[in-house]
Amino acid sequence: MMNKSLIQELNPHKKELLPVIFAQVTENNKLVTQSLRKIEAKKYQSEIFCLKPYKDGISPPKP
Amino acid sequence: MILILSTTHDDDTNVVMEHLANMGESCIRINDVDLFNGTTKIYYKISSSTSLTVENKLFGSVDLSQVRVVWYRKWGNFNKYKDLLDQNISNEMFQYLHSEYYGILKTILYFLNDKKWINHHSKINRLNKIEMLTIANNIGLKIPSTVIANNFDTENKDWITKAVNEGAVISHNQKKFPLMTVEYNNSTVSFFPSLFQQHIYKEYELRIFHLNGKNYPMAVFSQNDEQTSVDFRNYNQNKPNRFVPYQLPEDLNHKICQLMKACHMDTGSIDVIKGVDGKYYFLEINPSGQFRMTSYHCNYNLHYEMAKELKKMNDE
Numbered sequence: 001m002m003n004k005s006l007i008q009e010l011n012p013h014k015k016e017l018l019p020v021i022f023a024q025v026t027e028n029n030k031l032v033t034q035s036l037r038k039i040e041a042k043k044y045q046s047e048i049f050c051l052k053p054y055k056d057g058i059s060p061p062k063p
Numbered sequence: 064m065i066l067i068l069s070t071t072h073d074d075d076t077n078v079v080m081e082h083l084a085n086m087g088e089s090c091i092r093i094n095d096v097d098l099f100n101g102t103t104k105i106y107y108k109i110s111s112s113t114s115l116t117v118e119n120k121l122f123g124s125v126d127l128s129q130v131r132v133v134w135y136r137k138w139g140n141f142n143k144y145k146d147l148l149d150q151n152i153s154n155e156m157f158q159y160l161h162s163e164y165y166g167i168l169k170t171i172l173y174f175l176n177d178k179k180w181i182n183h184h185s186k187i188n189r190l191n192k193i194e195m196l197t198i199a200n201n202i203g204l205k206i207p208s209t210v211i212a213n214n215f216d217t218e219n220k221d222w223i224t225k226a227v228n229e230g231a232v233i234s235h236n237q238k239k240f241p242l243m244t245v246e247y248n249n250s251t252v253s254f255f256p257s258l259f260q261q262h263i264y265k266e267y268e269l270r271i272f273h274l275n276g277k278n279y280p281m282a283v284f285s286q287n288d289e290q291t292s293v294d295f296r297n298y299n300q301n302k303p304n305r306f307v308p309y310q311l312p313e314d315l316n317h318k319i320c321q322l323m324k325a326c327h328m329d330t331g332s333i334d335v336i337k338g339v340d341g342k343y344y345f346l347e348i349n350p351s352g353q354f355r356m357t358s359y360h361c362n363y364n365l366h367y368e369m370a371k372e373l374k375k376m377n378d379e
Contacts, residue, residue, distance in 0.1 A: 006233065006240045019255040020215075021224050024245040027238040028297070043084070044077045045092040045121040046069070047102075 065090040066130040068138040082370030096143040132376045135182040137351040186327035204345040208261040221262035222247045244294040269335040282309040306360035
C-alpha cells in the first residue's frame, strides 16, 4: 500500500493554507536517527554522539 | 582566543577542536542549546564598559572580550531546545519562547560584532535562497528556472519543489516526513506560496566545500539510484552513492569564488548539478553544512584546513 502524504495524514479543512510540498512528501522512516550513545566530553566541551563504544578512550557513562 | 559558536553533536566542530588542541590553540565552544538548558551560564552586563562572561564546567569561566576570532559554525538550532519542552505548550507560549531564544542569541552576536569572523553572522543571517540565486545568475552561473507561486500549472514540464528557506524533517503521528527536494505533480488547488524549480536531469552532482578563496569539489554519482536521484540526502545506506574528488573547470571555479565573495561568505558548501545537457547548474550554498563527507571521501583534510585558518587569524 502506498504511504500517505503529509497532507493526507493532516487532513486539514483548508489545504490551501499549507505549502504544496506537504502534498508531495510521504513518510520516510529511513531517516530515523540510529540509537547512538550521548556522552559529555571535556575534549570537545560538549555533549557528543559516541559513534562506537568507548571510542578514543572516552570513558563509558557510569551505570 | 578562538570561539566556536556551534551546537551539540556537531562532529565537524569536534574534529576541528582536536586539530586546534594539537596546535596548542586556546579555544572555547558555546553550544546554542547549552545556554538554555542550564549547562552554560551567561552573565551579560550592559553598561559603559559592557561585559559578557560565560561559564561551563567543561571550559570554566571565560570573559568573551578575550576572544579574537569567532567561527560561526552552526548556531541557533531551536528544535533542540523545543524538544526539551513539555509537548502541551500553547502556540502563544511557543511563539514567545521562539522569539526570546533568538533575541538572546542575537545579543551575544552583537557583543561579538567587532571580532574577526569566519562567516560574519550579519552577512549569513540576511541571505536567502532567492538572493543567492540572483547573485549567482548575475555572476554568470547557470541556474534552473525558478518560480515562487501559490498556484502553478507546470504545462507538462518536470519541476521539483523545496523549501524557500530551509528543509526540515516534520514528525506527525509518530511518522517522519522529510521536507527536502521532491518532484511536483500539478495541484488543482491554490496553496501557501511555494518554491518550484525546473527538474535538471543530472549526469552527477557536485558538493563543493569553499574556504577563504579555495574550492574543494566532490562529485556524487546519485543519478542512477531512484532513492537519491532527486535529492542525494535520501541516503541509500545499503548501496551508497559513489563520492570522488573532482576538478572544476577553471571558469566555474572562478565564478564560485566570485559568488562566495559577493555573498560575503568565507566558508560554505555549494551544491551544483552537472546536467545531462553538459551544463553546470548552481543550486544553493549552505553556510553551515556538514563537510566531513567531502573531507573523508576525497582526502581533503578539511578540518585541519579550517583549524589552520582559525589559528592564522588568531595569530595575526
